[in-house]
Amino acid sequence: MKIDKIEKRVIITAMCMMGLFVFSLLYAKTKYKSNVPECLPYDKAYTNPKINQIDDKTYQVFSVASMWKFEPAEIYIPVGSEVDFYLTSKDVVHGFNIAEKDVNMMAVSGAINKTTVKFEKPGVYNIVCHEYCGVGHQNMHAQVIVNYPKAK
């Protein structure tokens, strides 16, 4: 099989470039722990919304999405907290996006999604549902409130 010299070079260059991309992903994965959500076997325990404080800087949040709310709707934590979000849905498919922190998960009924994130700066972080979940989808919203006095 004979192929034009320049054409061959282009194919090799394209492959090298993709190789470089793969290397970058692996590098980010090991060095910065940049990863996609973790996968857990289904467990009913996660279907009750709650916030567990493990120690003063570590939290577990069991977030339950349903038409058209997240529970808990307001999550108060101190600055520097590391939060494990466990996510599931009570009904249809929902999305869970904290854009500032690149937390991006799907909430699916009969499945548990998990990701870990550290909140280093004080502020209000919006959780937006980004999967169509029926007529009230555009209202579905929650907040992580970092280092603000407790409202309740």
Place this chain on the structure above:
Amino acid sequence: MQVSKSFKKVIFLELAIPVALLILGIYHGLMQTIYRSGAIQQTSFAKLDYYQGLTLHGVINALVLTTFFAVAFGHVTITYYFKKETNKRLMWLSFWLMLSGVVLAAWAMLAGKASVLYTFYPPLKAHPFFYLGAALLIVGSWIPLYDWTRMYLKWKKENPTTKTPLAVLGTLINFIIWFVCTLAVAYEVLVLLIPWSMGWTKTVNVNLARTLFWFFGHALVYFWLLPAYIMFYTILPKIAGGKLYSDLAGRITLFLFLIFSIPVGVHHQYSDPTITQGVKFFSGLLTYGVAIPSFITAFTIAASLEYAGRKNGGKGLFGWMVKLPWFDEKNYLFSYFICGLILFVFGGVTGIVNASYSLNKVIHNTAWLPGHFHMTVAGPVFLAIVGMSLYLYAKMSGKKIMWPKLNTIIPYLWVTGMLIFSFGMSWGGLRGEPRRTNLGMTYLNPDSELFRSDWVPTTMLAMLGGVIMFIAGMLFIIIFFGTIFRKKTNESVLEIPVSEAYHDEKRTPLFDKLKPWVITMFIVILLAYVPALLNVNKNSGPGAPRYNIDNPVPLEANQ
């Protein structure tokens, strides 16, 4: 060549029906951008709901238009290259199945009983007719593959040492991909969703349904793309005034698509539960594999265009570009193709971002995504489809195009609108703006406590782009139907421009056989999907009952 009346009739119907439906499809495209910008803050307009309109927009533009066209263009390509008409009975059977599918689904959508978007994720329930319609559309589009394969094998027997024409190879490969990937969605629809939506089965495994959908969903985008690729390889060099740079490059591209199109589907589920990180990463690697043929194409097509420009008298590093037929009335296909290619540069780059595993977290399900795929499916795919529909109709009916000058300008108008729209969407996506959301009700409504002022400029840009594209789209539809209502002035022929190859490599048996490549495709699919499905099976909990879009209580509990 001359073709029979019956052949023409099927082709005309398969070209004109989706273009007529585009009126509804494009109208809803415009409306999405208006709702999203907050220019209107309501759930529905002109009795059609936002999400109902979004469903119509997706189903008509991305499923009906593309499938009808791929079938019609396949018939035409096979017939033209083999100089023998495809089987008329099977053509009609395929057409009626597809049309009845569209009618059923259209009724369900217009009646507001299937506002589930074109991904129809359960457990949001649509009317059974919606699922049945999708199944009929798919089954109808399978039939031609049987007929074309038969014709191809016969031709092969008679011409054992001739290279299979690139366009024929592309058509066959495209429909093999389509057949294999739609098996999964046919299973999803017929076995999981229809019995569940009728209430015969109580629950559905949502994770399994999603995984089956994406087995189909990503290959679907190549099914849209390959007819455009076939045109770029076999027609564009000719109408630009040159030759295809390398014939073998085209074959390699096609075979790589055959192998990699289906097994990459899991990259749509990076954010999903039940699938492990390892399986997702492997899917990312395969997706990089499928980027290679697009890089090859980018080079080969650019080289072919440079060859054409120089042959037309262009000199210097960029001088050849000036000599391409940018605004040639007789050569209007060039405008449609080149505009599609310009958009595809951006569509390809943003696509690699999406495929890049952890990078996907930044943009998954945000407005970035529609920003990306509008520069693919509504870029090269859409422009090649509508341009070619007009071309085939005009040639085969022997009519002159209405408003030929305007016709060459439409694609440029479309590109302008699309670039503005996609810029707005991508920018908004990076700021966390969700896709598929009636933003005007809350996030873009200054009276709402959810109001997000940082999404105002992005959604405004998207709306401006939407208005420009709407104008371009409507002008095309006017020209298309204006041409239909003209009188016949030329001889009616079936004729497609055919490019010669600049490097016409000798026939290599490996690159002229489907079998080894189809076997490789199945192996890669098994490698990618056996672990994924085992994951889903292991990590899924109980299934979900049926939900209507307007009620958090499942249907069963209401009765």
